[in-house]
Amino acid sequence: MNTQHKMKVLKFGGTSVGSAERMHALVQLVVNDEAKIVVLSAMSGTTNALVEIANALYAKNTAQATTLINTLEEKYKNELKRLYITETALQKGNNLVKFHFDYLRSFTLDMFTANEEKAILAQGELLSTAMFHYYLEEMNVSSVLLPALNFMRIDENDEPDLKSIETHLNEELEKYPGQKLFITQGYICRNAFGEIDNLKRGGSDYTASLIGAAIYAPEVQIWTDIDGMHNNDPRIVDKTHPIHELSFDEAAELAYFGAKILHPTCILPAQKRKIPVLLLNTMQPSAKGTTISEKTTENGIKAVAAKDGITAINIKSDRMLLAHGFLRSVFDIFERYKTPIDMITTSEVAVSLTIDSSKYLKEIVKELEEFSDVTVDENQSIICIVGDFGSETKGCALKVLNALKEIPIRMISYGGSPNNVSLLIKGSLKKDALVALNKGLFNY
Ligand code: ADP
Ligand code: ASP
Ligand code: MG
Numbered sequence: 001m002n003t004q005h006k007m008k009v010l011k012f013g014g015t016s017v018g019s020a021e022r023m024h025a026l027v028q029l030v031v032n033d034e035a036k037i038v039v040l041s042a043m044s045g046t047t048n049a050l051v052e053i054a055n056a057l058y059a060k061n062t063a064q065a066t067t068l069i070n071t072l073e074e075k076y077k078n079e080l081k082r083l084y085i086t087e088t089a090l091q092k093g094n095n096l097v098k099f100h101f102d103y104l105r106s107f108t109l110d111m112f113t114a115n116e117e118k119a120i121l122a123q124g125e126l127l128s129t130a131m132f133h134y135y136l137e138e139m140n141v142s143s144v145l146l147p148a149l150n151f152m153r154i155d156e157n158d159e160p161d162l163k164s165i166e167t168h169l170n171e172e173l174e175k176y177p178g179q180k181l182f183i184t185q186g187y188i189c190r191n192a193f194g195e196i197d198n199l200k201r202g203g204s205d206y207t208a209s210l211i212g213a214a215i216y217a218p219e220v221q222i223w224t225d226i227d228g229m230h231n232n233d234p235r236i237v238d239k240t241h242p243i244h245e246l247s248f249d250e251a252a253e254l255a256y257f258g259a260k261i262l263h264p265t266c267i268l269p270a271q272k273r274k275i276p277v278l279l280l281n282t283m284q285p286s287a288k289g290t291t292i293s294e295k296t297t298e299n300g301i302k303a304v305a306a307k308d309g310i311t312a313i314n315i316k317s318d319r320m321l322l323a324h325g326f327l328r329s330v331f332d333i334f335e336r337y338k339t340p341i342d343m344i345t346t347s348e349v350a351v352s353l354t355i356d357s358s359k360y361l362k363e364i365v366k367e368l369e370e371f372s373d374v375t376v377d378e379n380q381s382i383i384c385i386v387g388d389f390g391s392e393t394k395g396c397a398l399k400v401l402n403a404l405k406e407i408p409i410r411m412i413s414y415g416g417s418p419n420n421v422s423l424l425i426k427g428s429l430k431k432d433a434l435v436a437l438n439k440g441l442f443n444y
Contacts, residue, residue, distance in 0.1 A: 007035040008219045011186060011208035014044030015225040016282040017128050020082035023135055029223065029285060031141050035180040037211055040132060041187065041204040042124025043079070046072070050124055053104065054117040062108045069108075073101040076127065083131060089138040096130050119196045122149075125185035125204070133183050143181040146172050152189035152207060154197060157338075160189075160206070162269065166214040173215070184211070205263040209277065213269035220270055220277045222262070227281040228290030229254060229261055231303045232438050236431055239444040243302050244288055250302060250386050251277070251292040253420045257384030258307035267292065300396055301387040304437045306430050310342065310380040311358050312410060313365070316350040316373040327351070333367045342382060343413045343422050352411050354382065354424060379427040380410065385437070390418050397421060403440020407433050 010030060017023055017040050030038050042050075049072045056065035080093040100123050107116055125148070133145040151168035153161040173182070186204020191197035199206045205222055212220035229251065230240035246254070248271035255262035261279060270277045270292075279290040317326055330351065334341055337360035344353040355361075358378065368374045383404075389396045397414055400421055411424035425433055438444045 007037055007182075007215060007217060008221065009037050009039060009208050009212040009215075009217045010221045010223060011039040011204055012041065012282065013204060013222070013224045014041045014046070016223050017041060017132065018044035020079050022282070023083055023132055025282065026132065027136070027139060027141070029282065030181065031136075031139075033180075037146070037182045037184060037215070037217075039184055039186045039204055039208045039211065040125065040128045042128050046124035046127070047121060047187075047201070050121050054112075054120050057107055057112040057116070057120075060112075065108050066105065069101060069104045073097060076101075080131070083135055084138055086138055089134055092134050093131060096127065096134070100127050115195055118198060121198055122185075122188040122196050125188050129183050129185050136181070136183075141181065142179070143183050144176050144179050146182050146184040148185040148188050148207065149190055149196065152199075152210070154189050154191050154199070156192040158191070158197075160199070160210050160269070162210065162213060165210055169211065169214050199263070202260070202263040203266075205266040206269075209266045209268070209270040209275075212275045212277075213273045216273060217275055220275055221280055222277060223280050223282045224261060225281065225283060226261065227284055227287035228279040229259060229292075229303065231442055232434055233259070233305060235260075236306075236434050237438045237444070239438065241442075242288070243290055245295060245297050246290055246292045246302065247296040247388075247419070248292060248294060249417065249419045250296075250388075251290075253384060253386045253417070254303055254305045256307075257305045257382055257386075257420075257422065259303070259305040296388060298388045298390075300389070300393060301385060301399065301441050303387070304383065304385050304434060304441070306434055307342075307356065307382045307384070308427055308430065310354050310356055310382050310424065310427070311361060312352060312354050312377040312380050312424055313368070314350055314352045314375045314377075315368055316375075317371065318373075329371065330368065333364055337364055339364065343411055343424060345411045345413060354380065354411070377410070380424050381427045381430040381433075383423045383425060383430070383433050383437070385421040385423075385441070386419055388419065389414075389421065399441060400437070403437050404433060407436060 053065050053068045076097045084090040084093055133143055136143045151165055151172055153164045155161045186207040187198050189197050208220050228242040230242055232240045234240045248267055252267040255267055256264045274294055277292040281287050339355050339357055339360055342354045365374050385400050407425055407429050409423050409425055413422045
């Protein structure tokens, strides 16, 4: 094993690379004696702008797509002027930006499919990493730009292929013995067909954790615009506080159930290899942030999160619910449509479950109706309360229900894991529920 296997992984999100000034500030965080792989997101706003461009191209609205592309290019050109000092670096930056925006413009001439969309979405990370790499070069800091498209892979089920990532990443790293600073793109990857693809929105966190797992990193740091995981969604409630320690399971539940600070599944690769994940604030680097590790601290309820766009499906059977094979036939349908179930509750005659993708809802309902009465409620939200609720812990459920006494609850799931109580409510009541929980559980 060479020393590169001791490298930490540091991921910087959109706002942390969101302007020339932010990129300048990054140097202090990444340039020191420690060997590391730095994963960068696209500059904030870029991926959203690329989504808009792709939508215009889908709609065959070439004029609008061209305007959007040109506007974004202007933004980058202005950033470059503030990013670089020397003419040489500025020239390099301008060539880079021209290359990527000419590429974007080439899609206005051609047929547009999902593959082209993915190629478009990849441009943000390709730009930010090269821009930062050139800046380091200008500062006489030696770094290597590792192309994520050479090692980051997903399989035919769109799941990361850790074995392949490990092999290809190590092949890349071995080309640069003694090198201490690597820069790579978050979010982007290749799929089972070798095409450009991505790890879904917010996926740069996932990249960092996958790289951490692939190189057995001692630590993965996720640098963002807030001082760690907070007890509640700071975009929705007024007062929140950071949680300094979370177990992998607790953090994974919060991420999966809507805490935007982490990509929904990004904890899993780190957890698999027991690599601590630190959530840190680029605007306030000395703040303690959150450490996510195997350690569990027992102090009841720690945080709440909410996930929108949930569909609840109630399946009532003429046969008895627990009749042998009933649940299997239900689950079988969801499995065939590759639609994961989030929550499930049962009674003697019916089962209610939730899904967060309604892509195959029609087909699923049609098949369920062959042997049951089905009702569907869309626009629901899951409220997830996370902490340590071992079977010996008393009163947690009471506190939760008490806090939510004014909110109608559609489903409750408790006991599935010792770390989570989930409730399903109408999406329109999400804010009220989070505010009520902030008051009832955290005294705000
Ligand atoms: P980045 O661009 O760095 O990946 P994100 O916007 O994806 O950053 O995630 C950080 C944001 O997540 C915060 O600014 C905050 O508004 C939001 N957020 C939602 N829930 C939480 C939470 N429980 N704790 C901290 N931040 C949260
Ligand atoms: N740039 C991508 C996005 O905005 C990935 C990320 O930022 O994590 O979704
Ligand atoms: Mg993010």
